[in-house]
Amino acid sequence: MKKNIVVAIDGPSAAGKSTIAKLVAKKEGFIYIDTGAMYRSVACYCRMQNVDLNDEKAVADCLKDIRIQLTQDNKVFLNDEDVTEKIRTDEVSRGSSIVSQYEAIRKFLVDSQREMAATGNVILDGRDIGTVVLPDADLKIYQIASVETRALRRYKENIERGLEADLDTIKKEIEERDYQDMNRTISPLKKADDAIVVDTSQLSLDEVVEVVLKLISKVKEG
Ligand code: DC
Secondary structure: OOOOOEEEEEOOOOOOHHHHHHHHHHHHOOEEEEHHHHHHHHHHHHHHOOOOOOOHHHHHHHHHHOOEEEOOOOOEEEOOEEOOOHHHOHHHHHHHHHHOOOHHHHHHHHHHHHHHHOOOOEEEEEOOHHHHHOOOOOEEEEEEOOHHHHHHHHHHHHHHOOOOOOHHHHHHHHHHHHHHHHHOOOOOOOOOOOOEEEEOOOOOHHHHHHHHHHHHHHHHHO
């Protein structure tokens, strides 16, 4: 039987990974796994329970009470509550960057991501998919864009969603998260040696999708 295809997209925050992964998944009929949403859900749960995110043990203790489901219409459920919108606030973004540094959290979520990835043709986006979660992925993409481009995209997204937005603050927060994600001890964000760099700064969404689809068709050709 033909082996399932595994596509890994890693890169810094707000580089457009999830937008591209969703579009490609839809075109190819692949399962999309948003691993960032899982770290966000942990942070969101801790916030709802008033758990101090800087208290590693207290955060790890929450894991036994956390059940995360990602649906194929791209909704995120935390213990049966739809948290799709709730996990996108700037506060949860900051929190997810903190909890993603903790070993117990990473182990719990990585195990679950590997299980999900074994269920069919999949595309996952995150920070450590090609380096740690699925180092044997068939296609690894390292998607980047300049800080300015990423801040502007996030700013427009926030405005569209009716959220408060200040471009300078967003840029500063992106830089802080880049630093935190790239410099943590466990599974820091870095390009896998065999990943293909896709710089989206000067490309439209359609152009990036086309690049990824071409790369997938090469994988299919073998
Ligand atoms: O992709 P995102 O912005 O939704 O990710 C939220 C946070 O989770 C981000 O700060 C880094 C962390 N993360 C991670 O450490 N590993 C992943 N595979 C995905 C996200």
